[in-house]
Amino acid sequence: MLRDIEETIETLRSINMKLNPAKCSFGMEEGKFLGVVVIGNGFKANPDKVQAVSRMPSPLSLKEVQTLNGRFIALNRFRANHAAKSYPFVSTLKNCLKKAYFKWTAEVEQAFQEVNKCLMELPTLTAPYEGEPLTLYLSASDIAVGAVLLMDRKNVQTPIYYVSRTLSDPETRYSMLEKLVLALFYAARRLRRYFQGHPINVLTGYKLKNVLSKPELSGRLEKWGIELGEHAIEYKHRPTIKGQVLAEFVNEVPQHKEKESSSSEGSGAGLRLVNPEEHEFTYAIKVDFKSTNDEVEYEAFLAGLRIAKQLGVKHLETRVDSMLIAGQINGIYEAKNDVMASYLSQAKNLICQFSSFNIIHIKRSENKLADALSKLASTNLEHFAKDIRVEVLDHPSIQQNQVLVIQTGTESWMTPIIAYLSSGILPTEKAEARKIKQKALNYQLNDGVLYRRSFLGPLLRCVDAEDANYLIREIHEGICGLHAGPRMTVAKLMNAGYYWPGMHLDVVQEIRKCDSCQRYAPNTLRPKNEFFPVTSAWPFQKWAVDIMGPFPEAPG
Incomplete structure (x- = not known):
């Protein structure tokens, strides 16, 4: 710590900046810093700010409601789902654009009293270590979405940050899956420094990974999935909740209800x-x-x-x-x-x-x-x-599909991508795992078949090296083949709905092996190598100049 203080003081001297000794504290185990109280194992809310809210009476004017909302914002980091809890106050402001329309209802008063009770039990937040895996829980309701970022040390889950936001009118009509993806997308933007420096485990009872990897995604889901793909995010099933604070957060998530007709009696x-x-x-x-x-x-x-x-x-x-x-x-x-x-x-x-x-x-x-x-x-x-x-x-009228065991082929460039999309399996090396995650954003697994997404066209079926050679020969010299060049052959392959990496190089190598193209190709007179000018050792020899004798003297 002394080295850090010394480095800070030297930096201040180099830029000629002075500090106020009355506002500086060094070597303290606990103290106020940047609006929070820093302690040994984390930081907690400033008690002065908490008392400023708890001692505030019920607002009687629009100005007092605005003051209350401003004080709530300073404590939002410590409050779970603060957007949903503050919604009555925000709606009061929206409905009271003029002072004459101000109305403090009994519902708002009840929400205000409940928030005051929650302020007395704000959790203590902590900071993660470098590269430590973090866990994210998501929450969604009819009016707001939220998330809590936490870490698990010695089987104890400690929160790091709470984020939440209210939904606009179009967003309230999203499905529950879309709301949860929106909560994840909002958390990734707000907590970008945590998402970039740590692996994130998203624990939820919904299959968000399958939703983000479907080819028939809506525009917003596809946009969110592409932006989330840059982070090291793993989706896991939500286990039982260990902490009381987290239990109160997750209880606000609506339970998933399957649309089934079966009851206990049939x-x-x-x-x-x-x-x-x-x-x-x-x-x-x-x-x-x-x-x-x-x-x-x-x-x-x-x-x-x-x-x-x-x-x-x-x-x-x-x-x-x-x-x-x-x-x-x-x-x-x-x-x-x-x-x-x-x-x-x-x-x-x-x-x-x-x-x-x-x-x-x-x-x-x-x-x-x-x-x-x-x-x-x-x-x-x-x-x-x-x-x-x-x-x-007692049994369905249709027969269940029979599962037949087939032999899988050899490993190809598609094997790691299929393993990640189907089972979430990644290589042990971090760099290689990150590459697979980035590549998987451009692919879609449908009924066990890997497809490549295109920007303006349909899905392209991915093939291995053996099938690629057969397709090249069929397009180039098949029944309808024109013995076209590499560029046209690649265009025909993609128009037929096939893709593999390095298509142009493979087509060039395969066309060079074509006997008909080698025999009947047009004979060009262009030299294979470029010409280089060669200077002559006898410059006058170029124009055949012969000097017969000495030059005559000029007059004058």
Whole structure:
């Protein structure tokens, strides 16, 4: 410490700067510095600033609210989710642009009292060591997003910095995943010095890594993903919370809710079969396996087709309240999911067995009887009347996809990128791991196949060296080959949807091996090497000048 003080004093002398001795303190274990109280194991909030807020009465004017917000800003670093807690005061300022419209409501007063209680228990922050791994927790709500940066020493999590910001009106309509990515993006900008000097472990219950690596990202997610790619960020599943301060922070994150139809007693669906004579047959379908709402709707639809087939129906008209099923059967919607595609294929196979078939989408209000049957089926079978037929499905109507074991090829340039995108595996060397992270931003893994992202074109499929040689020969001298030059051959390869690094050099080397190009290439008269002028030792020999004798003397 003495060396540091000596170096500081010498620097001040060199620039002719003087210090006020009344405001200087050296060798102190605890003291006020830059608005905070520095202690041995970290720093905490200035008690004078905390008392200035706690002793302040409830504001009675717009000027006092502005003063209160200004005092809160000095303590934001120590407050978890301070943007959400200060939102009532900020909204009061927004709604009271003029003094005549000022209104201090009971809701704002309650929030003010809760904030005063939190100020009495502000945590002690600490500073990390050089290169120490840090952990980041994210928070998102309807009005604000936040994050807390902390470190884990001896199984004790200690906070380093709290950041938070309110959401604008368009941002409030983001999905929960987009809000969490926005919180991470905002934390990376605010805490840039920590993100650049330390590896960051983001602990969350959401799969942010999969969202940022999808090719169908929106513009803002892709922009955020590119900027976050420069940092050493790893996404991990959130474990149990160890500290009380962190537990209060994470409890404000809404829990992720899967849209599943299965309950503790199973799912249900209802069917009504009506013949031309207005005779009605009611059926209740109970699903005893885990399924989503769309899968239950398809199970009820397939069960109705099977029952109609067993009754010998030739002409069938189906009315469903699921727009997804009606759109996919009529060809309006596309079944992108493998499960939905399997259901759609099986439904079309059953529809082909009828002489005529028609499906109509109706409103849910017009299908109240079938909905009532589905609710009864999901509760208990004992509530049914005797004239209602019950069918229990204990397994899906579609077959599960079989997984076949295939042999993987040799390692190529794609192997480390695929390993990182699929499993998050990185090389042990830090420099090589950073290169892989930077490269992975330009690639996308879809169904086990690696694709290269392009700026204005579609995704380009990545190939290894063996496939690259075959593609070059096929484009250059195949059935439709023109024996074009390297530049046109590379352009055709990319237009065909393929990519690998070093395409131009590989094409040049492969074209040099082409026998037809070597035999029938145009014979150029241009010399292979450049000409260099050679000076002559006898300068007058160039013009054939012969001196016969001495020059005559000039007159004068």
